[in-house]
Amino acid sequence: xxxxxxxxxxxxxxxxxxxxxxxxxxxxxxxxxxxxxxxxxxxxxxxxxxxxxxxxxxxxxxxxxxxxxxxxxxxxxxxxxxxxxxxxxxxxxxxxxxxxxxxxxxxxxxxxxxxxxxxxxxxxxxxxxxxxxxxxxxxxxxxxxxxxxxxxxxxxxxxxxxxxxxxxxxxxxxxxxxxxxxxxxxxxxxxxxxxxxxxxxxxxxxxxxxxxxxxxxxxxxxxxxxxxxxxxxxxxxxxxxxxxxxxxxxxxxxxxxxxxxxxxxxxxxxxxxxxxxxxxxxxxxxxxxxxxxxxxxxxxxxxxxxxxxxxxxxxxxxxxxxxxxxxxxxxxxxxxxxxxxxxxxxxxxxxxxxxxxxxxxxxxxxxxxxxxxxxxxxxxxxxxxxxxxxxxxxxxxxxxxxxxxxxxxxxxxx
Amino acid sequence: xxxxxxxxxxxxxxxxxxxxxxxxxxxxxxxxxxxxxxxxxxxxxxxxxxxxxxxxxxxxxxxxxxxxxxxxxxxxxxxxxxxxxxxxxxxxxxxxxxxxxxxxxxxxxxxxxxxxxxxxxxxxxxxxxxxxxxxxxxxxxxxxxxxxxxxxxxxxxxxxxxxxxxxxxxxxxxxxxxxxxxxxxxxxxxxxxxxxxxxxxxxxxxxxxxxxxxxxxxxxxxxxxxxxxxxxx
Numbered sequence: 001x002x003x004x005x006x007x008x009x010x011x012x013x014x015x016x017x018x019x020x021x022x023x024x025x026x027x028x029x030x031x032x033x034x035x036x037x038x039x040x041x042x043x044x045x046x047x048x049x050x051x052x053x054x055x056x057x058x059x060x061x062x063x064x065x066x067x068x069x070x071x072x073x074x075x076x077x078x079x080x081x082x083x084x085x086x087x088x089x090x091x092x093x094x095x096x097x098x099x100x101x102x103x104x105x106x107x108x109x110x111x112x113x114x115x116x117x118x119x120x121x122x123x124x125x126x127x128x129x130x131x132x133x134x135x136x137x138x139x140x141x142x143x144x145x146x147x148x149x150x151x152x153x154x155x156x157x158x159x160x161x162x163x164x165x166x167x168x169x170x171x172x173x174x175x176x177x178x179x180x181x182x183x184x185x186x187x188x189x190x191x192x193x194x195x196x197x198x199x200x201x202x203x204x205x206x207x208x209x210x211x212x213x214x215x216x217x218x219x220x221x222x223x224x225x226x227x228x229x230x231x232x233x234x235x236x237x238x239x240x241x242x243x244x245x246x247x248x249x250x251x252x253x254x255x256x257x258x259x260x261x262x263x264x265x266x267x268x269x270x271x272x273x274x275x276x277x278x279x280x281x282x283x284x285x286x287x288x289x290x291x292x293x294x295x296x297x298x299x300x301x302x303x304x305x306x307x308x309x310x311x312x313x314x315x316x317x318x319x320x321x322x323x324x325x326x327x328x329x330x331x332x333x334x335x336x337x338x339x340x341x342x343x344x345x346x347x348x349x350x351x352x353x354x355x356x357x358x359x360x361x362x363x364x365x366x367x368x369x370x371x372x373x374x375x376x377x378x379x380x381x382x383x384x385x386x387x388x389x390x391x392x393x394x395x396x397x398x399x400x401x402x403x404x405x406x407x408x409x410x411x412x413x414x
Numbered sequence: 415x416x417x418x419x420x421x422x423x424x425x426x427x428x429x430x431x432x433x434x435x436x437x438x439x440x441x442x443x444x445x446x447x448x449x450x451x452x453x454x455x456x457x458x459x460x461x462x463x464x465x466x467x468x469x470x471x472x473x474x475x476x477x478x479x480x481x482x483x484x485x486x487x488x489x490x491x492x493x494x495x496x497x498x499x500x501x502x503x504x505x506x507x508x509x510x511x512x513x514x515x516x517x518x519x520x521x522x523x524x525x526x527x528x529x530x531x532x533x534x535x536x537x538x539x540x541x542x543x544x545x546x547x548x549x550x551x552x553x554x555x556x557x558x559x560x561x562x563x564x565x566x567x568x569x570x571x572x573x574x575x576x577x578x579x580x581x582x583x584x585x586x587x588x589x590x591x592x593x594x595x596x597x598x599x600x601x602x603x604x605x606x607x608x609x610x611x612x613x614x615x616x617x618x619x620x621x622x623x624x625x626x627x628x629x630x631x632x633x634x635x636x637x638x639x640x641x642x643x644x645x646x647x
């Protein structure tokens with residue numbers, strides 16, 4: 001039978017009510033919508049976790065010396081200059097950005113509106129290349145003495161946003177609002193009193209928010225930090241800038257040979273393994289839903305074959321071959337699958353976006369950095385639609401084969 | 415045109431086998447009008463089903479216009495039913511959810527002919543069988559005689575060479591039965607169709623060129639009708 005005639009016949013009147021057909025497609029729509037929504041959310045959560053825990057720049061790899069635990073003591077090694085030089089020489093490494101901490105206590109003092117607050121912080125120094133991609137527009141991290149350029153960790157801004165903006169009538173804190181604001185650091189002083197040695201005051205200007213710097217406090221240029229350290233600074237970590245994110249596993253293997261570790265990679269693996277497990281559970285759940293929908297479709301189409309036996313016998317008498325009737329019911333199953341899958345796609349995308357926004361607002365992702373918790377993968381989403389249609393075709397096969405094997409003489413005799 | 419040799423049809427019925435037809439031999443020439451007579455269960459409908467390719471015989475040979483219906487594939491049989499045979503059933507077998515016109519063009523869906531031209535031909539056929547005014551009416555709202563006229567138009571839509579009618583007026587009142595019989599005979603004459611029909615009464619018998627009498631699945635008599643109204647060309 002010609003395809004357009006097959007389609008017209010499949011779309012033609014059937015003895016079941018249109019609502020019956022819709023019910024069959026609804027099950028498929030529900031299953032596909034659930035799969036699309038849950039997988040989109042899983043991907044979004046994975047992305048958010050990676051971004052918040054590992055940073056937003058995928059071609060960067062943080063490196064630190066492997067640490068050893070001896071009872072309660074943790075023995076820490078340092079990245080000395082020869083090691084830094086070896087890191088720079090690794091194939092696939094474009095640049096190495098050093099990070100070091102000041103071992104003296106530091107207190108940060110700032111005002112925001114009528115609010116003034118202070119906090120003990122860890123002052124870090126870094127090479128400019130570490131923070132350059134995340135500087136506010138028109139700002140520089142190159143050496144400056146008064147005020148000194150400083151970058152705040154993203155998590156610190158989130159804490160400020162959650163702790164100040166939400167509980168006061170001050171505007172929400174966003175990265176662009178912080179750029180250009182000043183704060184003061186008192187080096188050698190803490191909330192518990194002054195440390196040994198003189199207390200030095202350092203005026204800073206915020207030039208950016210970064211997820212590459214240490215979480216304990218602001219980061220200033222490494223050379224400036226050196227002036228405040230009574231001893232030569234020792235680098236506790238470095239960030240490698242890679243030619244390509246794909247080279248990370250190969251470089252990580254070389255790092256292990258050098259007695260170094262990349263904690264972000266381990267974390268990424270743990271996140272990936274966790275999300276893979278979650279995905280497997282979701283896939284099983286979605287497949288179970290789809291299986292129920294397919295069984296309902298099978299039952300519905302079987303009923304149609306029984307109800308339409310006399311019509312099908314007539315079609316056979318008028319010249320339809322068994323293959324024509326097989327195709328007729330497969331087309332019906334495919335159309336129901338397509339209707340269900342496309343409806344499921346639309347509902348899944350809408351529901352996923354809505355649920356993702358809801359969870360993000362509950363999680364308090366922080367102003368200026370909205371969490372995108374629903375991130376459907378186009379390929380996976382198309383795969384689900386195809387899976388829905390394929391499942392319906394499979395569910396429709398047995399009823400279609402039964403229709404194709406009807407004996408016209410027997411049916412017309414009844 | 416039709417050549418039947420030692421044709422038998424058995425089918426299982428519980429633990430037993432029913433012998434619907436046994437050892438039928440006959441030839442039917444193109445353009446003949448043949449009426450099958452016999453009591454219920456004598457095998458008339460089974461013979462029509464075999465001639466129409468609706469089922470396959472258990473034994474014997476059956477050739478229609480050079481096509482071996484016994485060995486033909488499902489696809490070839492379907493094509494045979496679509497292009498070369500027209501069926502008129504006692505209980506009409508129309509698709510109740512479609513209009514008269516849609517029922518008439520239904521066989522075209524399974525063939526290669528143009529649906530647009532087929533629709534024009536269907537209108538003309540409905541006009542010819544006296545149903546031109548009612549062509550868009552759903553068949554559920556038609557009387558028995560009107561439905562059988564639609565069924566006749568449907569049987570002719572693919573311009574078949576063989577028209578098989580199984581008790582075509584069995585469910586109709588006398589007046590309607592008379593007019594449908596007249597219609598079938600007129601169409602048989604106009605289009606030179608080979609008509610094979612089963613009948614209980616002598617309405618159709620009066621127009622037949624040849625009568626085959628069946629009893630218990632066997633061909634008991636093959637005779638020229640007493641007062642044939644039409645001779646085969």
